[in-house]
Amino acid sequence: MAKAQESQKESGICILCGGEKKGYPAKVDLPIYLARKAREALRLPPRHSIACESCFSSCVKKRQEFEKKLRSYRLGAALFAALTIIGGAMFGRLELWLAVPSILGAGIILLLPYGSYFPSFQEKLKQR
Numbered sequence: 001m002a003k004a005q006e007s008q009k010e011s012g013i014c015i016l017c018g019g020e021k022k023g024y025p026a027k028v029d030l031p032i033y034l035a036r037k038a039r040e041a042l043r044l045p046p047r048h049s050i051a052c053e054s055c056f057s058s059c060v061k062k063r064q065e066f067e068k069k070l071r072s073y074r075l076g077a078a079l080f081a082a083l084t085i086i087g088g089a090m091f092g093r094l095e096l097w098l099a100v101p102s103i104l105g106a107g108i109i110l111l112l113p114y115g116s117y118f119p120s121f122q123e124k125l126k127q128r
């Protein structure tokens with residue numbers, strides 16, 4: 001059952017240089033999954049996103065930047081929701097429907113960083 005390390009490489013399109021090469025596959029998370037489903041629905045051929053050997057380290061860096069952005073937007077969304085709800089409460093109007101724009105606003109803030117979404121790449125499969 002022992003497979004060579006090479007078998008973890010897949011051929012596909014490098015997300016950074018756009019070359020058709022062998023490389024490390026992107027981790028399938030929700031945005032990737034949705035993108036694949038969308039391509040399937042549009043009857044487009046599946047596109048395999050990979051990071052090729054020479055781009056791998058910059059891909060990891062880009063992913064880290066994206067994750068940092070994600071975290072700060074998450075904090076921003078929580079602050080926004082808290083402040084608008086507290087603000088409403090301070091004016092003595094703590095009604096449930098007043099929380100709706102707060103939650104919507106927070107949801108929009110949460111979606112913003114996905115404009116610069118970058119997938120995660122794993123060099124090796126996690127060891128168990």
Ligand SMILES: [Zn+2]
Nearest residue numbers: 014017052055
């Ligand atoms: Zn590349």
